[in-house]
Amino acid sequence: MCPAAATTSSAKPSKKRKQPVVGPPESDSEEESVYDTASDDGEEEEERQELESEDEDEEVEEGSEDDEEDEDEDDDESEVEEEEVKEKKEKEKEEEEEAKKDKKQEEKKAKKDRKEDEKMAKEDKKEDEKKAKKKSEGSGILSNKLFSELPISELTAKAIREMNYTHLTQIQARSIPHLLERKDVMGAAKTGSGKTLAFLIPAIELLYHLPFSPRNGTGVVVVCPTRELAIQTHNVAKELMKYHSQTLGYVIGGNNRRSEADQLAKGVNLLVATPGRLLDHLQNTKSFIYKMLKCLVIDEADRILEQNFEEDMKQIFKRLPQNRQTVLFSATQTPEVEKFAKLSFEKNEESKEKPVYVGVDDDKSKATVEGLQQGYCVISSEKRFLVLYAFLKKKQNKKIMVFFSSCNSVKFHAELLNFLGIECSDIHGKQKQQKRTTTFFSFCKAEKGILLCTNVAARGLDIPDVDYIVQYDPPDEPKDYIHRVGRTARGEKGKGSALLFLLPEELKFLIYLKAAKVTLTEYEFNQKNVPNLQSHLENIVGENYFLNQSAKEAYRSYVLAYDSHSMKDIFNVHQLDLQCYGNDLELISYGFGFDTQHKTQYVQFLVTLQKVAASFCFRNPPKVNLDLDSSAAKHRKKMRRVDGGKRHGISASNPYGRKDKDGVDKRQFARF
Missing domain, CATH: 3.40.50.300 (P-loop containing nucleotide triphosphate hydrolases)
Structure with a gap:
């Protein structure tokens, strides 16, 4: 029973109702009073019973109402429970599906992890084998x-x-x-x-x-x-x-x-x-x-x-x-x-x-030694010498080798740097043997110094304690680069640095170096540290006859060497701002009787290399004859003269020619 119903039923017995009086009239006799009292008690008892029955009926009615309310509530609760069970089943189903997905993903991940573990185990095994091999043979060189x-x-x-x-x-x-x-x-x-x-x-x-x-x-x-x-x-x-x-x-x-x-x-x-x-x-x-x-x-x-x-x-x-x-x-x-x-x-x-x-280097990941730091800098033609001058001036207390592409270029830059107060020596193929030997051994014994050279010093020479290798002119091929930088960081625990100068058009050369297991880091020069000496250098070269002639020869040799590069897709001489003067060509064509339509086939072009000329300290680019095929033509002409000539005595077994009639060998030998 509800609390409300209980409260109502407990309150009802305390009510007092007014009942009608039923019975004989009042009398003074004792019998009458007794009769009256008994009749009154019976009536009261009946009334009390009636009241109790009414209360019981009310209680039954209220109880039935409460039962109906309880039944409604039970129905609502059962519906809620059914919905909860249904939702729970759906949730369990979803969880099962998610669990299946997770299980599949875990299986895939476990499979992938197993493969990675197997791969790592194989790599670790190989690494351990390499380490064991390295340990048995030693480390480094x-x-x-x-x-x-x-x-x-x-x-x-x-x-x-x-x-x-x-x-x-x-x-x-x-x-x-x-x-x-x-x-x-x-x-x-x-x-x-x-x-x-x-x-x-x-x-x-x-x-x-x-x-x-x-x-x-x-x-x-x-x-x-x-x-x-x-x-x-x-x-x-x-x-x-x-x-x-x-x-x-x-x-x-x-x-x-x-x-x-x-x-x-x-x-x-x-x-x-x-x-x-x-x-x-x-x-x-x-x-x-x-x-x-x-x-x-x-x-x-x-x-x-x-x-x-x-x-x-x-x-x-x-x-x-x-x-x-x-x-x-x-x-x-x-x-x-x-x-x-x-x-x-x-x-x-x-x-x-x-x-x-x-x-011993077949399985190495690098083509150069471990103690070598390598870098490159991208510099336009007109700034190249200024950057080189600033670098050498700052590093005068170091031991440095600078590589150039031609003998004339080495000669000119050595003369110019010495003129500017930077002491340096040079080695190239046009020097006499005694001077080359003396210069080489002097540089070997020196604790510091600057040596300008061609590829004649790029291979095999063991020069101790070289700090920097500067490649002012890029090499022909990656293997030449490797040989050049091999002059430093020699021996066990040897250390050194290498710097490569590149024009913006030559950056593709880095791809070939990378393919040859050579990786370089780009260096940037602060323009504030590069002195503005261009006009001063132009005055020096313009006023000094010997430097001027040397600069012209170096300028011409640089272009010819650039044209002789084996990697034409990178080092293309026609990318060096070649500009032909139409008036000069027409004048030459007219003077030699060439048809202007065919003049490119017959005329030695007069060209001007504007930015390149600035790197050789020219205010006005010099006009020089650059017959890029002249060397090959002279060689073919010489071979025809040798093959068709008489009385020279040259053959495969005697490439130096015939001796004098008296048997005295006075021939000149100027070969390596």
């Missing part, structure tokens, strides 16, 4: 093997100790054991990796154990592409042979040929030579004893091919004994080098042994 562990003579070991070498480099550790066993070896390693000691130590041991003496003649020949590299190799061999009795010497272009012949006649057991001069002595020096040659070493084979010494080397191979050990080292491996290697390793028909290939 050096290996874990010691020179004291090599099976070499005490005389050589003592010299190595005095040179302060303890650990072998990677190329030395892999190649020296094979060379000591007198096997043919073809080696490939970065510049500055220790190739010189790798072939000199076994060569010296070979001479020691045979043993060789001066009367036996030459037992080992080392062929180098340049004079400077030959002199440097000779000096290293001299240190290694300090306690040996065998003799040592070198023959290079530019030296006195007669004194070299006298030296060979006395007997040189280990001979270092450049290709042209070696072939000369093989052909013309009768006192040169080489029939007992045991080993031929070819250093920097790729550079030898680049300098067009292939024909000379073929002649050398034919003249030297076939039963010999052959060693070939190269910084880069190209199809031309492989072809050349096959030719150099040709032996007699009885020998079927193949050369051992040793490569």
